[in-house]
Amino acid sequence: MSVTPTPAPRTPPRSPESGPDWEDLATTALLGTDRRPFTGADGAHGPGALLDEAALRTVRRRAGLLPAAAAPLPAAVAAEARPPLPEAARRRLGQLLGARGDQRGSAPDLTELLPQWLERANAHGYAPPPEHLPALLDAARGRTDLRPAVLAFAGVRGRWLAEQNREWSFVRRTIVAPPAHEAATSAPEDDERLWGEGLFAERVALLARVRESEPERARALLGPTWAKERAEDRLLFLDCLRPGLSEADEPFLEAALDDRSRNVRALAAELLSSLTGSALAARMAERARACVGPDGAEATAAEAGAIAVEAPRACDAAMEHDGVVAKPPAGRGERAWWFGQVVEAAPLAVWPEHFGGASPAQLVARPVAEGWREELHAAWCRAAVRQGDAEWSRALLGSPVGAEQGATALAERARLLAALPAGERAAWVAGFLAANGLSEAFQLLSGCATPWPAELGRAVVDALNIARDAGSYPWSFSGVMGLAERCLDPAEAPHLEKLIGSFEENEDSKPAAGLYWTDVFHRLLATLRLRAEMRAELDGASPTDTP
Known part of the structure; x- marks a missing residue:
C-alpha cells in the first residue's frame, strides 16, 4: 500500500502591510542587528535578512509610487534690455569660468581675473551670455566676494534662473543694487510694495537706491516699520543712511539713540557725531x-x-x-x-x-x-x-619719508589715507614705498584706487626689484604680488620686462631665490598682458560708444 506524501503547506503571499515598516528597518540598520536582532519572513536572521527585507520594501515602494501632478511652469523672464557681449569677450568669459584656481609657475591665475572682468563688463552695461549664467551662479555660490558683481551682470535673467535652483538660494540674501535700466522703471507704489513684502536683501538694496536719489523718501520708508524690524535688520537699515548724511536725518538719529539695541544706539551716535x-x-x-x-x-x-x-x-x-x-x-x-x-x-x-x-x-x-x-x-x-577731514589726515599722517610718523600705527595710517583724494593718497604711498620698502606696504596699497597711477605703479615695481636684489624669497611679499597682479596698470609691462633679465645673485641671496623671482616676474608680466587683452576685448565695441 502506497502512501501519498502530504504536500508542505504553502506560505501565503505577504501583503504590502505585513512585516516591519520602513522606519523599523531604518532603526534596526542604525542600531545594528547585534543590538536589535532581526528575523525575516522566511525565518532568516542577521544582517543579510535585513538587507533582503530592505530591498523588497524598496522595490515595493517604487512600484507603488503614483505620479504627482506637474508643477506649474515658472513665469517667463523679462526681456534683456542690455546689449550683448562682443564675441571675443564672450569667449574670454568662458575661459575664466572654466579655470581652476591655485595655479603655479609663471601662468596667470585666471580665477583672480574674473572679478576685474566682471567690473569692466558691468561698467559697460553688457548683458551676460545665457549659456554662461549657470557657471556664473556656481562661481558666485562658491565665492562670496563675486556675488554682487555676478548678480549685477546676471541681471533679471540670472535672478530668474536662480529661483529655479535651490543651490543658488544665496541670491535671495545678497544685497546688490539693480541695474540702472531696472531702477529707472521703479514707481513709488512698487517700492512701497517691495518694502512691505520683499526679502531682506531686496529691501536693503531698495533703501540704498532710494536714499541715493530721494533721501527723505528713504526715511519715510523706514518710519512705519522701524519698531517692528529685528535688531540686526535695523542696524543695516540705519547704515544705509550713511551716504548723503545731512542735518535732516538728525531727528531720526536722535530717536535711535533710545533704541532697545545697543548696536543700533552705537551706530546712531556715530552717525550723529559725523554731523x-x-x-x-x-x-x-x-x-x-x-x-x-x-x-x-x-x-x-x-x-x-x-x-x-x-x-x-x-x-x-x-x-x-x-x-x-x-x-x-x-x-x-x-x-x-x-x-x-x-x-x-x-x-x-x-x-x-x-x-x-x-x-x-x-x-x-x-x-x-x-x-x-x-x-x-x-x-x-x-x-x-x-x-572725512583731509587737513587733519595730512597732519596726522606726516611726511611719508620722515622718520617720525604723526600716526605711528600702520592701521591708523591706512585709515587716514582713505580721507585723502585718490591722487594724493597714491602719491603718499609711493613716497612711503620709496623710503621704507615693502615691509608695511600691503595694508597701505589695499586702500589705493585701481588701477594704480603711474607714480605708484612704478614705485611698487621698483620696490619689488629692490627686494629681489636683496636676495630674499618672493613669497615674503606674496600679498603685494597679488595686489600688483590685480591693480598694476598694464602700461607698466614694458618697465617690468626690462627688470626680468637684470638680476644677478649675490653672496647674500637665498638659495635659488633668483629662479623663484624670475617665475614671479614672468607671472606678473603675463597677467598684465592678459589684463590688457581683456580690457581691449571689452572696450573695443563698447555699447556706450555706439550712437
Missing part, C-alpha cells in the same frame, strides 16, 4: 574741551606749549546716552577708554578754536603731557576718518 553741526556733536565738543587744553594755568591758548589731558573720572548716564560705552575692553583703563570715545566724537573744528587758531599740523606737533600723546592722537585719527 558736526548736530546737538550730539555739540555735547561731545563740550566734554572734549573739558578734557584737553593748554598745559599750565599760566599758558595761553595761543602759546605753543604742551597739551594737557584730564580724562573723565566717570561715565554718567548722559555720556552713555550719547554713545560712550562704559565698560572698556580687556587691557584698557576706564578713563583712557572714555577719553578716546569723547575726543573721537567731538568735531575737529573745536580744536583750532580751543587753542587760539593753531592749525592741525601745529597741534599734532605739540607735545602732550603725562604720556597721553598716543591716546589723543589715536582719537584724533578716528575723528578725522569719521568726519
Whole structure:
C-alpha cells in the first residue's frame, strides 16, 4: 500500500502591510542587528535578512509610487534690455569660468581675473551670455566676494534662473543694487510694495537706491516699520543712511539713540557725531574741551606749549546716552577708554578754536603731557576718518619719508589715507614705498584706487626689484604680488620686462631665490598682458560708444 506524501503547506503571499515598516528597518540598520536582532519572513536572521527585507520594501515602494501632478511652469523672464557681449569677450568669459584656481609657475591665475572682468563688463552695461549664467551662479555660490558683481551682470535673467535652483538660494540674501535700466522703471507704489513684502536683501538694496536719489523718501520708508524690524535688520537699515548724511536725518538719529539695541544706539551716535553741526556733536565738543587744553594755568591758548589731558573720572548716564560705552575692553583703563570715545566724537573744528587758531599740523606737533600723546592722537585719527577731514589726515599722517610718523600705527595710517583724494593718497604711498620698502606696504596699497597711477605703479615695481636684489624669497611679499597682479596698470609691462633679465645673485641671496623671482616676474608680466587683452576685448565695441 502506497502512501501519498502530504504536500508542505504553502506560505501565503505577504501583503504590502505585513512585516516591519520602513522606519523599523531604518532603526534596526542604525542600531545594528547585534543590538536589535532581526528575523525575516522566511525565518532568516542577521544582517543579510535585513538587507533582503530592505530591498523588497524598496522595490515595493517604487512600484507603488503614483505620479504627482506637474508643477506649474515658472513665469517667463523679462526681456534683456542690455546689449550683448562682443564675441571675443564672450569667449574670454568662458575661459575664466572654466579655470581652476591655485595655479603655479609663471601662468596667470585666471580665477583672480574674473572679478576685474566682471567690473569692466558691468561698467559697460553688457548683458551676460545665457549659456554662461549657470557657471556664473556656481562661481558666485562658491565665492562670496563675486556675488554682487555676478548678480549685477546676471541681471533679471540670472535672478530668474536662480529661483529655479535651490543651490543658488544665496541670491535671495545678497544685497546688490539693480541695474540702472531696472531702477529707472521703479514707481513709488512698487517700492512701497517691495518694502512691505520683499526679502531682506531686496529691501536693503531698495533703501540704498532710494536714499541715493530721494533721501527723505528713504526715511519715510523706514518710519512705519522701524519698531517692528529685528535688531540686526535695523542696524543695516540705519547704515544705509550713511551716504548723503545731512542735518535732516538728525531727528531720526536722535530717536535711535533710545533704541532697545545697543548696536543700533552705537551706530546712531556715530552717525550723529559725523554731523558736526548736530546737538550730539555739540555735547561731545563740550566734554572734549573739558578734557584737553593748554598745559599750565599760566599758558595761553595761543602759546605753543604742551597739551594737557584730564580724562573723565566717570561715565554718567548722559555720556552713555550719547554713545560712550562704559565698560572698556580687556587691557584698557576706564578713563583712557572714555577719553578716546569723547575726543573721537567731538568735531575737529573745536580744536583750532580751543587753542587760539593753531592749525592741525601745529597741534599734532605739540607735545602732550603725562604720556597721553598716543591716546589723543589715536582719537584724533578716528575723528578725522569719521568726519572725512583731509587737513587733519595730512597732519596726522606726516611726511611719508620722515622718520617720525604723526600716526605711528600702520592701521591708523591706512585709515587716514582713505580721507585723502585718490591722487594724493597714491602719491603718499609711493613716497612711503620709496623710503621704507615693502615691509608695511600691503595694508597701505589695499586702500589705493585701481588701477594704480603711474607714480605708484612704478614705485611698487621698483620696490619689488629692490627686494629681489636683496636676495630674499618672493613669497615674503606674496600679498603685494597679488595686489600688483590685480591693480598694476598694464602700461607698466614694458618697465617690468626690462627688470626680468637684470638680476644677478649675490653672496647674500637665498638659495635659488633668483629662479623663484624670475617665475614671479614672468607671472606678473603675463597677467598684465592678459589684463590688457581683456580690457581691449571689452572696450573695443563698447555699447556706450555706439550712437
